[in-house]
Amino acid sequence: MENMHDDEMEIDLREIFYALKKRIFMILAVGLLCGCLSCVYTKFFMTPVYTSTSSMLVLTKETTLSSLADLQMGSQLTKDYTVLTTSREVLQKVIENQELNISYKALKSCITLDNPTDTRILNVSVTYPDAEKAKAIVDELANVASSYIGDKMEVIPPKIIEDGEIPTVQTSPSMSQNTMLGLLAGLILSAGIVVVITIMNDSIKTEDDIEKYLGISTLAVVPDRKDYIGKKKKSKKKKSSKGGRA
Structure with a gap:
């Protein structure tokens, strides 16, 4: 079987x-x-979209790298800054300053935050259909977030070390x-x-299909009469044409 x-x-x-x-x-x-x-x-x-990126330094002047505690503090600050940068109050302020006709949730979906490994740098990226507007939004977001973080956490605001650039190549599609x-x-x-x-x-096309689908052996094969009839008609036409020429 x-x-x-x-x-x-x-x-x-x-x-x-x-x-x-x-x-x-x-x-x-x-x-x-x-x-x-x-x-x-x-x-x-x-619709093509463009991405512009700005960078902020998480470590302030008061933060030193003299101990493991300072390193851990920098990592924790990075996480805090990430949350505060996309908070509703910050985004609504950016929308108001840039006169955007979108909700803060829609703006939040355009923002990407990235903290490179073993660094205290927070990269803020904004993806938007307009290249110049993407730069304007990311710069405004960095400025508003820096002031908001300094005010709420009662620390010296993080320093913006790199402004966004006007992208010349579309991110997608x-x-x-x-x-x-x-x-x-x-x-x-x-x-x-x-x-x-x-x-x-599952139509039957060959002798093997008969045995496969029906489970019975093939005893004989009947030739296709269409080919025979077609050949017979052609031979009659040839004979008649020869007789006409004679």
């Missing part, structure tokens, strides 16, 4: 392979079409990445459809 099941699986895989091979040009055409459509959609229908994703999606989709059609097609 195991051998029979193995043979059936081998035949099924072979049929799928030949079905894919037979329609390889159609699969490639669908993949290229989806890739082109994805490229066009990315170019004309997706990526034309090449979306085109490749569209191409792969088209290839996978078309190949999957071919595989499903092949598996669902």
Whole structure:
């Protein structure tokens, strides 16, 4: 029984392979079409966004690096600054100063905070559809957050060591990445459809299919009469044409 099941699986895989091979040009055409459509959609229908980054120094003048306690204090301050920088009061102040027509939650989703390993630097990034506005927002956010942190934590405000720049390259969407994703999606989709059609097609096409699906042996094969009739008609036409010429 195991051998029979193995043979059936081998035949099924072979049929799928030949079905894919037979329609390889159609699969490639669908993949290229989806890739082109994805490229066009990315170019004309997706809004590009830009990212600008500003940096703040977490350690203040009072903080020294003379002990392990000072290092731990710097790490803790970084976590506190991260929370306070995206607090509602800070974001609403930025929205008011920059006259933005968005909610503070929407602005918060545009902000990314990053603390490089073993440093006391806090990088603040803002992603926005307008490149110049992205720089203006990140600079305003750094200034407002620095003042707010100094006031609420009663410490010297963190020092802004780097202002944002006007980005010249869009962060997203990526034309090449979306085109490749569209191409792969088209290839996978078309190949999957071919595989499903092949598996669902249980029509009998050969003598082996009779034994496979019906479980009976083939005793004889009746030739296709269409080919014979077609050849017979052609031979009659040739004879008649020869007779007419004579």
